[in-house]
Amino acid sequence: MNKESLRLINAFFYSFVVSFSPIETLFVLPIVIVLLHEKEFVWGIFKKLIVLNFFIIVLVVFVLFQDPLQAMELFMRTNLILLFNIALFYQSQGYDIARGLDRLGFAPKIVSVTYFAISLIDALMRDFKETQKSLKARGFRANTSLFSYQTYGNIFGMICIKAIKKSHDRELTMQARGFEDRIFFLTSNQLDSFEKILFLSIVAVLGKVIYELLG
Amino acid sequence: MHISDGVLTFEATIVVSVVALLGLIKALKELDNEAISLTSVASALFFVASFIHIPFGVAQIHLILLGVIGILLGWSSFVAIFVALLLQALLLGYGGVVSIGVNLFIMATPSVMVYYLYRIHYVQRLNDRLKYFLVGFSGTFFAVLFLSLILYFSKEEYGYASYTLFLVNIVTMVVEGIVSMFLLLFLKKVYPTLLKE
Numbered sequence: 155m156n157k158e159s160l161r162l163i164n165a166f167f168y169s170f171v172v173s174f175s176p177i178e179t180l181f182v183l184p185i186v187i188v189l190l191h192e193k194e195f196v197w198g199i200f201k202k203l204i205v206l207n208f209f210i211i212v213l214v215v216f217v218l219f220q221d222p223l224q225a226m227e228l229f230m231r232t233n234l235i236l237l238f239n240i241a242l243f244y245q246s247q248g249y250d251i252a253r254g255l256d257r258l259g260f261a262p263k264i265v266s267v268t269y270f271a272i273s274l275i276d277a278l279m280r281d282f283k284e285t286q287k288s289l290k291a292r293g294f295r296a297n298t299s300l301f302s303y304q305t306y307g308n309i310f311g312m313i314c315i316k317a318i319k320k321s322h323d324r325e326l327t328m329q330a331r332g333f334e335d336r337i338f339f340l341t342s343n344q345l346d347s348f349e350k351i352l353f354l355s356i357v358a359v360l361g362k363v364i365y366e367l368l369g
Numbered sequence: 370m371h372i373s374d375g376v377l378t379f380e381a382t383i384v385v386s387v388v389a390l391l392g393l394i395k396a397l398k399e400l401d402n403e404a405i406s407l408t409s410v411a412s413a414l415f416f417v418a419s420f421i422h423i424p425f426g427v428a429q430i431h432l433i434l435l436g437v438i439g440i441l442l443g444w445s446s447f448v449a450i451f452v453a454l455l456l457q458a459l460l461l462g463y464g465g466v467v468s469i470g471v472n473l474f475i476m477a478t479p480s481v482m483v484y485y486l487y488r489i490h491y492v493q494r495l496n497d498r499l500k501y502f503l504v505g506f507s508g509t510f511f512a513v514l515f516l517s518l519i520l521y522f523s524k525e526e527y528g529y530a531s532y533t534l535f536l537v538n539i540v541t542m543v544v545e546g547i548v549s550m551f552l553l554l555f556l557k558k559v560y561p562t563l564l565k566e
Binding site for chain 1: 371373374375376379382397400402403405406407408409410412413414416417418420421423424425426432434448449451452453455456458459460462463465466467468524525526527529530533544547548549550551552553554555556559560563
């Protein structure tokens with residue numbers, strides 16, 4: 155078990171417990187622990203949470219007309235999970251997720267696709283931003299027209315081909331190094347006290363939920 | 370298009386996730402080493418598409434490109450979309466780690482359906498523009514249909530939300546169809562070997 159894999163386990167268990175059990179005050183405990191650990195980024199984390207709430211609000215509003223209590227619970231539940239996961243992975247670059255999946259015993263092909271996809275996402279985003287800049291310089295303004303949609307289609311096509319070429323080059327390099335379907339990671343972070351305390355807090359939450367269910 | 374954690378019931382989540390898991394296992398068995406790079410590209414493209422907003426009137430639409438991914442990858446779409454959904458859930462907060470199976474079913478099943486529909490002899494004989502429009506349109510159509518049905522059958526309270534989601538997303542289906550059409554026409558012109566027709 156390494157730091158990254160325990161982080162994934164924490165995310166899954168917390169989301170699972172909060173998704174399927176009655177709301178408890180104790181659900182806030184793991185969030186407080188994560189937010190204390192990420193205290194420098196609290197503003198950014200809440201900003202992200204507010205943006206993501208636009209998607210949830212639509213569903214909550216519909217439920218609100220039929221069952222206000224359910225709507226409130228839905229809002230609380232989804233926000234608790236979102237806040238926990240956003241805070242937990244706020245500083246993640248993605249590669250730690252690939253390492254975590256590898257340590258958890260996920261299929262090597264999934265780990266490889268995750269690793270390659272993360273490296274390609276950076277390249278695709280860079281390519282898209284550059285293309286956007288050059289379109290702006292040529293006076294292109296996106297609007298509701300066939301021309302705009304054609305431009306977007308062509309941009310997607312272009313970045314797709316660039317990504318395929320990059321990915322193919324990478325594949326050849328990997329094959330030259332003897333890659334079959336598995337990536338071996340050299341670095342692995344040891345468990346630290348934060349991950350352990352967080353895990354214990356989630357176990358406490360789970361214990362409370364089970365106790366309530368049985369009691 | 371993503372269902373967040375905490376929205377669906379336990380039963381709905383488990384049943385749909387098991388079906389998605391079967392699809393993922395089949396996809397992993399069929400995925401060979403040569404296809405890993407194209408699968409990674411599709412995964413990255415799906416992830417990046419969620420950042421790119423296409424204007425429609427005063428609103429903005431983001432693409433999901435399920436049809437395009439489907440005809441490029443077939444069953445491997447399950448792997449590409451699983452990875453992208455996992456990264457979206459953890460890095461962006463879209464969807465969630467518990468509902469990932471449900472979201473995988475909603476998005477990957479349409480991709481595979483489009484893959485098979487695209488191979489029908491009659492569809493192959495259609496005009497390129499119409500054929501590629503249908504690829505984009507039907508990918509989103511099936512995804513929205515599955516999303517609405519899952520919401521509808523999960524909880525009684527989601528009834529109105531599921532109808533409205535379907536109706537609102539008709540526009541998304543059309544825009545997705547048009548952009549996918551131009552994307553595939555571009556690929557056919559520049560990289561014809563990519564589209565196995």
